[in-house]
Amino acid sequence: MHPVLATILKRIGLGVLTLFVVSVIIFSAVNMLPGDFGEAVLGQAATEETVAAFRRELGLDQHPVMRYVQWVGGVLQGDLGTSFSGRAASGVDRSRAVVDLVLPRLNNTLFLAAMTAIIAVPLALFLGITAALWRNSFYDKSASALTLTTISFPEFFVAYILILLLGTLYPMFPSLATVQPDMGLGERIYTAVLPALTLTLVIVAHMMRMTRAAIINLLASDYIEMARLKGESPRQVILRHALPNAWAPIATVIAFNLAYLVVGVVVVEVVFVYPGVGQLMVDAVSSRDIPVVQACALFFAATYIILNLIADVIGIVTNPRLLHPR
Amino acid sequence: MSKDILLDVKGLKIEGYSDEKWNPIIKGVDLQLRKGEVLGLIGESGAGKSTLGLAAMGFVRAGCRITAGSAMFDGLDLVTAPESQKRALWGTHLTYVAQSAAASFNPAHKLIDQTIGATVRDGIQPRADAERDAVKLYDSLMLPNPETIGDRYPHQVSGGQLQRVMTAMAMSSRPKLIVFDEPTTALDVTTQVEVLLAMRKAVREHGAAAIYITHDLAVVAQMANRIKVLRYGEEVEEAETREMLSNPQQDYTKSLWSVRALHKEPEQSEDIVLSVNNVDAAYGKVKVLHDVSIALPRGKTVAIVGESGSGKSTTARVMTGLLPPSKGSVTFNSETLPNALAGRTKDQLRRIQMIYQMADTAMNPRQTVGEIIGRPLEFYHGLRGRAQDDKVVELLHDIELSEEFIDRLPSELSGGQKQRICIARALAAEPEVIICDEVTSALDQIVQEGILKLLLKLQKEKGLSYFFITHDIAVVEAISDEIVVMNQGQVVEQGLKTQVLNPPFPDYTELLLSSVPEMDPDWLTDLAQKRGMAGAT
Numbered sequence: 001m002h003p004v005l006a007t008i009l010k011r012i013g014l015g016v017l018t019l020f021v022v023s024v025i026i027f028s029a030v031n032m033l034p035g036d037f038g039e040a041v042l043g044q045a046a047t048e049e050t051v052a053a054f055r056r057e058l059g060l061d062q063h064p065v066m067r068y069v070q071w072v073g074g075v076l077q078g079d080l081g082t083s084f085s086g087r088a089a090s091g092v093d094r095s096r097a098v099v100d101l102v103l104p105r106l107n108n109t110l111f112l113a114a115m116t117a118i119i120a121v122p123l124a125l126f127l128g129i130t131a132a133l134w135r136n137s138f139y140d141k142s143a144s145a146l147t148l149t150t151i152s153f154p155e156f157f158v159a160y161i162l163i164l165l166l167g168t169l170y171p172m173f174p175s176l177a178t179v180q181p182d183m184g185l186g187e188r189i190y191t192a193v194l195p196a197l198t199l200t201l202v203i204v205a206h207m208m209r210m211t212r213a214a215i216i217n218l219l220a221s222d223y224i225e226m227a228r229l230k231g232e233s234p235r236q237v238i239l240r241h242a243l244p245n246a247w248a249p250i251a252t253v254i255a256f257n258l259a260y261l262v263v264g265v266v267v268v269e270v271v272f273v274y275p276g277v278g279q280l281m282v283d284a285v286s287s288r289d290i291p292v293v294q295a296c297a298l299f300f301a302a303t304y305i306i307l308n309l310i311a312d313v314i315g316i317v318t319n320p321r322l323l324h325p326r
Numbered sequence: 327m328s329k330d331i332l333l334d335v336k337g338l339k340i341e342g343y344s345d346e347k348w349n350p351i352i353k354g355v356d357l358q359l360r361k362g363e364v365l366g367l368i369g370e371s372g373a374g375k376s377t378l379g380l381a382a383m384g385f386v387r388a389g390c391r392i393t394a395g396s397a398m399f400d401g402l403d404l405v406t407a408p409e410s411q412k413r414a415l416w417g418t419h420l421t422y423v424a425q426s427a428a429a430s431f432n433p434a435h436k437l438i439d440q441t442i443g444a445t446v447r448d449g450i451q452p453r454a455d456a457e458r459d460a461v462k463l464y465d466s467l468m469l470p471n472p473e474t475i476g477d478r479y480p481h482q483v484s485g486g487q488l489q490r491v492m493t494a495m496a497m498s499s500r501p502k503l504i505v506f507d508e509p510t511t512a513l514d515v516t517t518q519v520e521v522l523l524a525m526r527k528a529v530r531e532h533g534a535a536a537i538y539i540t541h542d543l544a545v546v547a548q549m550a551n552r553i554k555v556l557r558y559g560e561e562v563e564e565a566e567t568r569e570m571l572s573n574p575q576q577d578y579t580k581s582l583w584s585v586r587a588l589h590k591e592p593e594q595s596e597d598i599v600l601s602v603n604n605v606d607a608a609y610g611k612v613k614v615l616h617d618v619s620i621a622l623p624r625g626k627t628v629a630i631v632g633e634s635g636s637g638k639s640t641t642a643r644v645m646t647g648l649l650p651p652s653k654g655s656v657t658f659n660s661e662t663l664p665n666a667l668a669g670r671t672k673d674q675l676r677r678i679q680m681i682y683q684m685a686d687t688a689m690n691p692r693q694t695v696g697e698i699i700g701r702p703l704e705f706y707h708g709l710r711g712r713a714q715d716d717k718v719v720e721l722l723h724d725i726e727l728s729e730e731f732i733d734r735l736p737s738e739l740s741g742g743q744k745q746r747i748c749i750a751r752a753l754a755a756e757p758e759v760i761i762c763d764e765v766t767s768a769l770d771q772i773v774q775e776g777i778l779k780l781l782l783k784l785q786k787e788k789g790l791s792y793f794f795i796t797h798d799i800a801v802v803e804a805i806s807d808e809i810v811v812m813n814q815g816q817v818v819e820q821g822l823k824t825q826v827l828n829p830p831f832p833d834y835t836e837l838l839l840s841s842v843p844e845m846d847p848d849w850l851t852d853l854a855q856k857r858g859m860a861g862a863t
Contacts, residue, residue, distance in 0.1 A: 222429035229385060230417030230444045244434035320433055320479040 004316055004323055011312055015305045022301040023075075027068050030293050033285075058084060071294065081291035085284075098291045102280065106299065108179055109276040112192055113261035116199040121254055124204045128211025128250075133238050135216060144212075147205030159198045159271040166194060177272035195272045199265060203257040210253040214246040248315035255311035263300040332502055332535050333359040333382060338395035338405075340377055340386070340559075351377050351390065353559040359503070364529060364536045366550030366567070368543055368582065370770035371741075374559040375539045379505045382537055383420045384412045400502065417444030421496035423525075425508040427488035431480035437491050438476025445499040456498065463494040466531070467524040486517035493525050497532060504529065504536045510545060514633040514797065515841040522548055522843075523854055541770070543582050544843035547571055548850035555579050567847050583845060584775045585766075588804035590782065592823040595623035595807075598660075599791050600645065600678070600759050605654035607644050614640050615651070616815045622759065625785065627792040629806035629823075631799065631838065637815040638795045642761045645793065646678055658759075676706045679752035683764035685744035689736045695722075695747055696732040702754040721750040724787075725780060742773035749780065753788075761793045766801055778804050799842045803827075811835050 042051055055061050059070070074081055080098035127147070131140040150158060167175035173193040183191065215238060218224060227241040266278030277296055284292035316322050335357040341348040351374045359365050359382075367375045377390065384404025386392055397404040399420070404412060416422075421444075424430040431440055441463075442456040451459065457476070464472035467490040480488060489509055496504045509525065510518040526549055529536050538549045546553055546567075553570045555562040555578065563576050574580050600622040607615040615637050622628045630638045643649035645656055647667035656663045658677065664670050682688040689698055699718045703709040709717055719729040725746040736744055745765060752760050762781070766774040782805060784790055794805055802809060802823070809826040811818040811834065818834045819826055831839065840853060853859075 222424060222426055223432040225387075226422070226424055226430040227432065228416070229380075229383065229422040231413040231415070231448070232417070232444075233413065241432050241434075245432070318434075321481050324479050324482060326482050 003325055007316060007322070008313055011309055015309050018305055019298075019302060022305075023072060023298060024068070026294055026297040026301070027064075027071065030290055030297070031064055033288065033290075071291075075298065080295045083292055084289045085287055085292075098295045101292060102277065102295050102299070104181055105275060105277045105280045108274065109262060109265075109278070111179070111188065112195055112199070112265070112274065112276060113258065115189065115192055115196045116203070116261050117258055119196060120200040120204050120257075121207065123200070124207035124254075125211055125250075127204070128208040129215065129238060129243065131208065131212045132215040132219075132242075133234060135212075140212075144209065147208050150201040151205035155198060155202050156267050156271050158201050159195070159268055162194050162198055163271075166197075175272070177274045179275065192274070195265075195268050195274050198268055198272075199261060203260065207250075207253055207257055211246070211250050214249040215242045218242045218245055244318065247318040251311040251314035251318075252308075255307040259304045259307045262303045330360045331358055332361045332363075332400065333357070334396075334398045335382060336396050336398075338378070338381060338397060339393045340374070340381060340390055341393055342377075342390045344389070348391070351559050352381070354395065355556070355559070355561055357382065357554065359535050359537065361502070362533045362535055363552070364538055364550045366546035366553040367537055367539045367556060368541065368546050368553055369556035369562075370541055370582075370772070372558070373556040375541075375556050376507055378556065379507055379537050379539045380422075382503075383416065383422060383505055385416070385422075414448070418448050418450060418499040419502050421499065421501040421504050423489075423492050423496045423504060423506045423509045425511055427492045427509075427512075428480065428485055430492065431488060433480055435479075436476065437478055437480065437483070440480075441476060441491060441495045442498050448499070450499050460494060460498055463497055463528070464491070467491075467494055467528060468520065469494075484517075486513050486521055489513065489521050490524050493521075493528055497528050497534070500532055501534055504534050506536060506538045506549075508540055511540065511542075515843075516633060516837055518545070518843070519841045519850070519853065520859070522850055523859060525549070526850070542843065543571075544845050544849070547845060547847045548843065555582070571845055571847065581772050581775075584771050585778065585798075585804055586800045586845070588775060588778060588800075590627075590803075590805055590807070592807040593626065594822055595626050597624040598622065599624040599658070600793070601657045602641065602644060602651075603655050603657060605641075605644055605651040605656070607640055607649055607651045609640075609649075613652075614815045615644065617654075618644075618812075618815070618817055619654075620810050620817065620820065622791050622793055623808070624758075624791055625789045626807040627785065627794050627805050628808045628810060629794045629796060629802045630810045630812055631796060631802055632812035632818075633797065633838070635814075636812040638812055639763055640815075641812070642680070642763055642793065642795060645761060646680060647675075672706065676755045677758045678761065679755050679757040679759070680761045680763065681745070681748050681752050681765045683767050685741065685748045685768075686736070688748055689744065691736050693735075694732065695734050695736075695739075698736075698747060699750050699754050702751060706755050717754070718750075721753055724753060724784065725750045740773075741769055742776060745769065745773075745777055746780065749777075749784070753784070757790070759791045759793060761795070763795045764797070765794075767796070767798065774801070775804075781805065799839065811838065813838075 042054060052061070059067060071081065078099070080102065083095050083098050083101055085095065127143050131143050134140055163175045166172050174191055175194065177192050177195050179188050179191050219242060224237060224241055227237050232241065263278075265276065266282060268274070269276045269278045277299065281293060281296035284296065335355065337354050337356065338352055339350065339354050340352040342351045355378060357365070357378070367379060369375045377387070380387065381392065382397060384397060384399070384407060392405050395405060399415070402411065402415075431437070438457060438460060441460045442453070445451055445456045446453050450456075460476060461472050464475055469475050469487055469490055475483065475487070475491070483491070493509070506525065510521050513521060522545065538546055540546050550567055552564065553567050554564040555576070557578055562578050563570075563574070565575075570579070598621045602618060602620050605615055605618045606613065618637070618641060620628065620630070620641065630641065632638050640649065644651050647656075647663070647665065647670055650665035656665070658674065663674060667675075696715065696718050699721055700714045703714050703717050715732070718732055722729055722731055727743065727746055731739075731743070736747070739747065766777055769777065778801065781792065785792060792805070794801075796802060806823050808821060809823050810820045811826065813834045819832050826835065827839070843849060
């Protein structure tokens with residue numbers, strides 16, 4: 001087997017292991033949340049027996065290890081459990097499967113992340129590469145200053161400025177980005193423009209500056225001087241000689257920012273009333289809806305692990321020392 | 327005559343920016359090169375040879391600028407021509423072979439693509455023809471598997487092979503001028519011979535003119551028709567190679583082989599101060615020393631010679647306890663030392679000191695000379711305050727530096743002065759044995775000579791024993807009593823210098839010794855004939 005394949009398989013194995021450890025941490029953390037769902041739903045007035053019966057019905061009376069095993073066993077079979085909410089003391093059960101709750105939100109979150117990434121990643125790479133090409137020029141300095149400005153503002157501020165500019169003063173896009181399941185693709189995109197734009201402004205600076213730095217770092221190398229002495233134009237020097245050696249650090253920072261797009265955007269979701277996973281999780285925490293909290297946390301962890309895994313793999317396959325061992 | 331001239335540099339001045347001002351690097355140099363001629367540029371570090379060599383291509387490094395003069399190449403003044411016009415020449419008519427092949431190849435691309443890149447880009451040959459031609463070049467440069475070596479990446483071939491691939495790269499477009507910038511300095515002597523032969527053959531066959539930059543007169547004597555000596559950015563003298571070697575006009579030129587003039591009469595002694603006995607040692611699973619036994623007589627110098635990777639430095643690490651051996655022992659004054667550093671007493675540590683190749687990195691840049699030398703005085707002898715300062719001054723006098731140096735930082739010292747401070751630091755411990763690991767390799771000839779003389783003087787005064795690691799036979803001749811030849815982690819030969827350096831030799835010693843370039847323009851040719859190698863003529 002090719003050693004790179006072995007390394008990648010090993011990384012995937014480690015990723016799965018990490019996910020397992022994280023699941024234990026999530027489960028323990030959620031169990032340590034103060035308060036009790038039974039009391040939260042039934043209210044202070046409920047008698048002890050009612051609460052106990054309610055807890056039994058939800059399975060909360062079992063030993064935590066048993067509950068963990070049941071939960072993980074369910075997850076492995078694609079069953080994330082049943083939401084606690086929708087149950088009431090009256091005994092009416094309108095609860096829904098966690099999957100049905102989370103899946104549409106997940107779609108929305110991934111849609112917004114993908115839309116932002118499609119704008120932000122090529123933009124950041126383009127800005128970073130051109131800034132490296134014309135380093136210390138007016139263009140380079142303005143690009144740096146501009147992206148730094150946007151990253152320096154809190155994201156809700158950027159969001160409100162965009163709403164003010166593009167939603168109110170020059171109304172081009174809707175200020176409320178409440179996408180609906182029955183919307184077509186075009187309408188979805190149109191609705192989500194402002195949050196996507198906000199997130200783009202927030203993440204471009206980091207990726208752009210890292211791309212620029214990764215390339216400029218290499219420009220002092222002997223092989224870059226050699227390339228120039230072979231008569232390569234500045235553009236060829238950057239694209240053909242520096243960039244192929246700079247992918248590993250660039251991929252890492254892109255993965256980091258993409259992960260942020262999935263797991264860190266709750267503020268932007270709130271501002272634009274965008275129905276994503278972030279909001280769902282915040283709501284679930286405040287209502288002690290344990291199965292939903294766990295599902296969201298697990299999803300976030302998996303996102304981080306998968307994206308970093310991809311960045312690692314890119315780092316490996318773009319390094320000829322690893323791809324073509326002696 | 328003038329039609330013959332390929333490159334005509336006149337009154338060239340170059341400045342470099344450092345310490346917030348422009349400092350002259352090249353102070354008005356003329357240089358003429360005829361078609362097909364090889365000019366050797368020789369000088370010590372800081373002489374401006376690389377800067378001049380690059381300027382001959384019209385290339386100026388970042389932080390440098392040309393302030394005066396012209397460089398006419400084929401009717402074009404490279405000094406005033408715009409970059410785009412020069413780029414059309416670079417890589418095709420003007421090519422460059424760099425010192426460090428390993429760093430000068432792009433790790434991301436295959437060798438063949440880098441070899442023919444410029445040739446194909448500028449349409450000198452179509453890709454398929456260029457590839458076939460590159461295979462021929464690889465073959466004539468005596469590279470193994472010329473058909474397939476181009477499909478490899480730089481990290482997959484050795485340094486000596488890379489250097490030859492780079493020569494092929496420089497030849498691919500059939501340039502009019504090639505600049506070789508110290509192309510063999512990073513190679514072992516045995517590899518150097520092969521690369522020199524291959525380069526000379528390639529240049530002669532294709533009739534390219536070349537500028538060959540080096541600090542080693544013996545090397546340039548094999549390659550160049552004419553030699554120009556540079557110092558502090560100015561020409562010292564220029565002459566035909568044979569004339570330069572037989573009849574140098576300037577004292578400075580003679581000093582370029584000053585170390586070769588040093589010679590020490592070897593003395594024998596049976597009084598052994600330090601020995602390693604049947605030592606095996608390994609880095610992780612990689613075993614690097616195999617049953618090594620070496621004895622160091624008291625008050626004498628044992629030189630260890632061998633190529634890189636032969637286990638010289640590893641042996642030193644075993645002696646100092648930095649690398650505990652997996653088998654065997656280290657004996658000091660007929661007492662077995664604990665294998666590991668941590669097990670040795672302060673007094674045992676004090677008696678064995680080390681000096682390193684890179685004086686720069688062996689000193690804390692934020693400590694003054696007084697602190698650097700004072701620390702072992704305090705650590706081993708408990709000297710503080712006034713007593714410590716007095717001793718530091720005494721040690722400074724020992725290494726022939728005045729007491730003003732006590733407050734200076736390493737960055738304010740020259741390379742030779744730094745190495746002297748390192749010697750003083752070792753002396754401060756009052757050791758019996760000093761291990762010198764390539765201590766002169768990074769220094770210029772005159773400075774080397776000074777350091778070697780100082781070490782000899784100190785040995786006489788203080789009865790020191792030196793364990794001297796080097797790859798330079800001239801240094802061995804200058805300082806050693808005994809020689810140990812190492813190859814692939816084993817001792818090939820050990821004995822008195824006069825015995826080891828006199829025939830008959832074991833095969834490896836013969837190979838090593840005969841590969842050391844000599845001050846004879848015919849040396850390489852003769853050697854190649856003797857060894858039956860290609861490219862003898």
